[in-house]
Amino acid sequence: MSKLDVIFERCIGCRKCRDVCPFGAVELHPWTEGEVSAEVARKSKEKVVILETCTFCNACMEICPTDAIILEAQLQGGTPDRDSYKGVWVFAEQRRGAISSVSYELIGEGQKLAAKLGESLSAVLFGHKMDEQANELLHWGVDNVYYVDDRRLEHFSDERYAEAMTHLVRKFKPNVLLTGATAIGRTFIPRAAVKLRSGLTADCTGLDIEDKTRLLLQTRPTFGGNLMAIIRTERYRPQMSTVRHKVMKPALRRPQPAAGAQVIKMEIPDSAKRAKVRLVQTVDEVADTVNITEADIIVSGGRGLGDPKHFDIIERLAKALGGAVGASRAAVDAGWIPYSHQVGQTGKTVCPKVYIACGISGAIQHLAGMQSSDIIVAINKDPNAPIFKVATYGIVGDLHQIVPALTERFENGR
Incomplete structure (x- = not known):
């Protein structure tokens, strides 16, 4: 049968548990010699005893300021009932x-x-x-x-x-x-x-x-x-x-x-009603980059770009579409682009209307951060890249040719 247990090392002897019990099922007894350490006995002059008449109403658990009263079954066999x-x-x-x-x-x-x-x-x-x-x-x-x-x-x-x-x-x-x-x-x-x-x-x-x-x-x-x-x-x-x-x-x-x-x-x-921490002031973060989590269109680049300088073609396409620039973890870890652009489980989770992945193979942690996007366009020279499994549209080829061509069409309104 489940029962309440008391962690004596946490008890501070406030007696609130006894006073709140509606059934008189909590009593305070004197310590027997050697039952607890001298430190515990000094902190709590009396021992909290839970009687068999306890109905598990949880009143004592809720009022205890140190969480010293617990359900024994929750530590051993899981939550009762x-x-x-x-x-x-x-x-x-x-x-x-x-x-x-x-x-x-x-x-x-x-x-x-x-x-x-x-x-x-x-x-x-x-x-x-x-x-x-x-x-x-x-x-x-x-x-x-x-x-x-x-x-x-x-x-x-x-x-x-x-x-x-x-x-x-x-x-x-x-x-x-x-x-x-x-x-x-x-x-x-x-x-x-x-x-x-x-x-x-x-x-x-x-x-x-x-x-x-x-x-x-x-x-x-x-x-x-x-x-x-x-x-x-x-x-x-x-x-x-x-x-x-x-x-x-x-x-x-x-x-x-x-x-x-x-x-x-x-x-x-x-x-x-009690709190050890008092709120003094709330200061909003001033971001110097686009918040990719709120963008409707995201163009992301990965290690497939080959060089950090090639992120300029990603930025140009994103600008033509009125979108934001994202990146894979590999590109961020390589130091090609700041972490604030990283999409994935270890970065930002995004759900834009259009997500364009350029040179991103599609690691699990990256897919977890963008696969709920409405439309996913994947551009990769590897036809077996995992990104194509979640893509709405896939383009197999050299992104250095495809991305500038797309950008030119969008910039010219075609």
Whole structure:
């Protein structure tokens, strides 16, 4: 049978667990001689004891400021009652009151997963005075929006976000939780995963539901982007993933929310009211290059250019098309072009309307960063290059002849 366990080395003797328990199942007993080290005994004068009358309401776990109380079964045999976890959740990331575009991509993918599981799809929103944005999310195909409204969540705080998410998960028990692999998602969701004693797969490029097991199949590049791994979280819930921006197709906005769709407003938990870090100022990055993640047209060059000076023909074609310049990892590693232009798993993930790959063979890590583009044009002298397998149109030949010829036609409006 599952039971709560106490990590005495973490306990600070605050007695909050005893005071919050609605069933009187937490008691404080004196230490027996030699039971713990002198340091532990000094920090916590009494021993926390969980009685058999515990109903696993999690109140003591949530209020403990040091995460000293845990479910023993979560360390040994996985999350108890895994079958009780239902629903697909998407974290709706916001910055300065605006929902990030990656959130709509996750909703689009979440709709597919929820349909395969036959479960509901919900969005989770943290912020302040964002009722309008919370209601707007209902138009994108979610069944519920769990909205935690508090001034302390107006700006990102990894501590508060992690505590708030942990509280919601323990209360509502979602089966799947998706977050963008952004600076925000990568910072707070690992904290939540540790608190929930669950698994987390980072930087996923593909998600699916396995028919037989109904487990989430989480695909991500591994071994430096040379192999694709499929990861399952078999024993722990929720199944948690971060997903890279521009990998998934966004959901479509609906004129009306689904019948019964609602915003569920939640209070910030006590554990999220405290934070060791105070936000002083937010400074926006001033980029001196085009943001390739937002470009509609990208022309990328690889080692097939033969020389860094030949990037000028890539830049000329990109300019003629009104697009941005991208590059393969090989070209960046060779020092031919700055890292800010790198496309791929170890660079930027892009999803333009048109992606033109010039002299790029198509390593797995590069394909992972651009294969969701609407139209892919590959130019390579090797007819067996992997890039042709994902290309909409392929041109086999010398790029030094083909690219200038294309540029001339576009510049002349032909």
